[in-house]
Amino acid sequence: MTLQYEPEADVLSVEYARRTPIDRAMEVGNLVVHVSRKGMPVLVEILNASQFTQRAHALVRRRPLRRLGATHARS
Numbered sequence: 088m089t090l091q092y093e094p095e096a097d098v099l100s101v102e103y104a105r106r107t108p109i110d111r112a113m114e115v116g117n118l119v120v121h122v123s124r125k126g127m128p129v130l131v132e133i134l135n136a137s138q139f140t141q142r143a144h145a146l147v148r149r150r151p152l153r154r155l156g157a158t159h160a161r162s
Contacts (some may be wrong), residue, residue, distance in 0.1 A: 099132070101131045
């Protein structure tokens with residue numbers, strides 16, 4: 088996975104599968120999701136990325152995220 092930020096366009100790109108051909112793109116709000124022929128995400132572009140990251144940071148400060156995959160066993 089690779090991340091790339093384009094400051095002039097304020098776009099953050101998250102590339103999941105570099106060598107997978109893109110078949111089509113779908114826009115969902117401030118996201119553009121590029122998918123393969125099988126419908127798997129290949130590239131996600133976050134438009135207005137600076138605003139997105141500011142909101143995400145504010146949410147995390149209010150309510151910290153839990154670790155993914157963490158299990159809590161109680162006896």
